[in-house]
Amino acid sequence: MPNPAGAMKRQLHLNLFIHSRGHHEASWRHPASSPLALTDIRYYQDLACRAETALFDSIFLADQLALGEEVAQAARTWLEPVTVLAAVAVATSRIGLIATASTTYTEPFNLARQFASLDHISNGRVGWNIVTSWLATAAGNFGGAGQVSHADRYARAEEFMAVVKALWDSWADDAVIDDRIGGRYARPDRIRPIKHKGEYYQVAGPLNLPRCPQGRPVLVQAGSSDTGRRFAARHAEAVFTAHMEKATAQDFYADLKALAATEGRSPDQMLILPGLSPMIASTEGEARRLARELNELSDPEVGRKRLTGRFGGHDFSHLPLDRPLVPEDFPKPDSVEAARSRTEVILSLIRREKPTLRQLLANLAGARGHFTVSGTPEQIAYLIEDWFTDGVADGFNIMPPLLPTMLDVFSTEVIPLLQRRGLFRTAYTGKTLREHYDLAWPGSASKKACLKIEQSSH
Numbered sequence: 045m046p047n048p049a050g051a052m053k054r055q056l057h058l059n060l061f062i063h064s065r066g067h068h069e070a071s072w073r074h075p076a077s078s079p080l081a082l083t084d085i086r087y088y089q090d091l092a093c094r095a096e097t098a099l100f101d102s103i104f105l106a107d108q109l110a111l112g113e114e115v116a117q118a119a120r121t122w123l124e125p126v127t128v129l130a131a132v133a134v135a136t137s138r139i140g141l142i143a144t145a146s147t148t149y150t151e152p153f154n155l156a157r158q159f160a161s162l163d164h165i166s167n168g169r170v171g172w173n174i175v176t177s178w179l180a181t182a183a184g185n186f187g188g189a190g191q192v193s194h195a196d197r198y199a200r201a202e203e204f205m206a207v208v209k210a211l212w213d214s215w216a217d218d219a220v221i222d223d224r225i226g227g228r229y230a231r232p233d234r235i236r237p238i239k240h241k242g243e244y245y246q247v248a249g250p251l252n253l254p255r256c257p258q259g260r261p262v263l264v265q266a267g268s269s270d271t272g273r274r275f276a277a278r279h280a281e282a283v284f285t286a287h288m289e290k291a292t293a294q295d296f297y298a299d300l301k302a303l304a305a306t307e308g309r310s311p312d313q314m315l316i317l318p319g320l321s322p323m324i325a326s327t328e329g330e331a332r333r334l335a336r337e338l339n340e341l342s343d344p345e346v347g348r349k350r351l352t353g354r355f356g357g358h359d360f361s362h363l364p365l366d367r368p369l370v371p372e373d374f375p376k377p378d379s380v381e382a383a384r385s386r387t388e389v390i391l392s393l394i395r396r397e398k399p400t401l402r403q404l405l406a407n408l409a410g411a412r413g414h415f416t417v418s419g420t421p422e423q424i425a426y427l428i429e430d431w432f433t434d435g436v437a438d439g440f441n442i443m444p445p446l447l448p449t450m451l452d453v454f455s456t457e458v459i460p461l462l463q464r465r466g467l468f469r470t471a472y473t474g475k476t477l478r479e480h481y482d483l484a485w486p487g488s489a490s491k492k493a494c495l496k497i498e499q500s501s502h
């Protein structure tokens with residue numbers, strides 16, 4: 045809705061994070077979650093279509109490269125995200141599609157090629173969630189030499205980024221002529237090798253397919269440790285982050301926007317999207333009752349195993365469920381080689397609320413350390429508007445506790461309130477994810493000049 049000056053109000057961005065049958069740990073066994081198998085592609089296509097009807101900017105799929113130890117009592121299986129997005133791309137036409145892939149356990153050439161292919165398949169709707177893979181057990185599936193340290197994973201990721209960006213830029217926008225009459229397919233002078241020789245990778249290039257519709261896929265990142273933030277400030281165009289309090293989310297927002305500026309980037313070219321897991325009902329009491337119902341279906345032993353995973357394999361089996369926890373029950377976050385920033389979120393909760401292990405696990409069962417809230421549509425819309433206008437978020441990574449039920453309630457009850465306040469689109473105006481997120485063509489150059497300028501700097 046136009047403001048009095050006639051200009052468009054700053055617009056909120058919404059991403060749907062698809063995970064299991066919902067983000068609550070017990071969602072997979074709740075009667076209100078989808079009856080489809082988690083290996084049934086129709087489940088993902090259907091959710092993406094629902095999100096597209098509701099005008100979400102994008103959907104997102106996370107990924108781990110090892111089976112969780114709690115598989116006996118928790119639905120811990122999913123399809124490989126890049127493959128899923130190819131199938132979702134052909135079932136949708138406007139919504140952005142973000143898949144997770146690891147810099148630690150893939151080669152840059154493979155990854156650059158897969159994401160460029162997805163961007164072509166989807167006509168410019170793809171984003172890559174760059175992860176370094178925190179789960180210690182993944183190392184056993186890739187050579188078994190033990191987990192690469194937190195610092196080394198990020199060092200490797202830094203070089204990985206230089207390689208994939210160069211590969212995506214290795215074809216100029218106008219390299220393909222496809223002239224059947226003249227018999228010329230491409231202009232070789234508009235395709236160049238990258239000749240990368242670094243500490244971790246040696247890649248000759250060029251990529252073996254034309255430049256993708258968005259120039260490069262949208263780069264998304266979700267590491268929030270100090271190293272993770274500096275990495276995001278250099279590369280990320282959208283940032284997912286987990287906070288259990290508004291205050292820490294606000295500090296994170298200010299810190300990351302300032303870091304982006306010190307990297308010479310415009311802070312508005314890096315969207316910050318904290319996770320939000322809303323349980324919604326027509327009264328707050330009913331929403332709380334639903335959340336309690338799901339908590340009662342959770343198994344504390346599943347939570348205990350997940351905690352062990354977060355803390356890089358630390359054994360919590362000796363901790364009683366009903367004694368208040370102290371920080372000394374946990375390893376120090378800076379000694380954790382796994383999901384370091386999430387361990388900080390957990391320890392700050394322990395200092396603040398001194399929960400028992402049972403209470404902590406119930407709290408994490410909701411959305412693994414993201415912000416959970418139970419309320420009416422008005423309360424959820426108010427919270428979103430408050431964070432959006434108070435320097436906490438550019439939008440949200442929506443994590444429905446139950447899928448598709450709570451996605452549908454969010455779409456039909458909360459989104460119209462946001463639209464009425466002029467905060468959210470009432471129709472798609474762009475076609476690509478870059479356009480939905482209001483992001484510029486990648487790199488410092490304009491679209492056509494891109495290759496020329498980058499070539500001269502080599």
Ligand SMILES: Cc1cc2nc3c(=O)[nH]c(=O)nc-3n(C[C@H](O)[C@H](O)[C@H](O)COP(=O)(O)O)c2cc1C
Nearest residue numbers: 106107144177178266267268269272284383384385
């Ligand atoms: C919303 C969100 C989604 C994430 N998805 C993944 C994922 O799919 N795979 C993964 O290995 N890590 C994932 N992470 C973890 C981060 O990428 C990062 O590895 C982790 O936070 C540890 O890095 P840090 O210590 O710098 O935060 C996710 C984090 C957030 C907040």
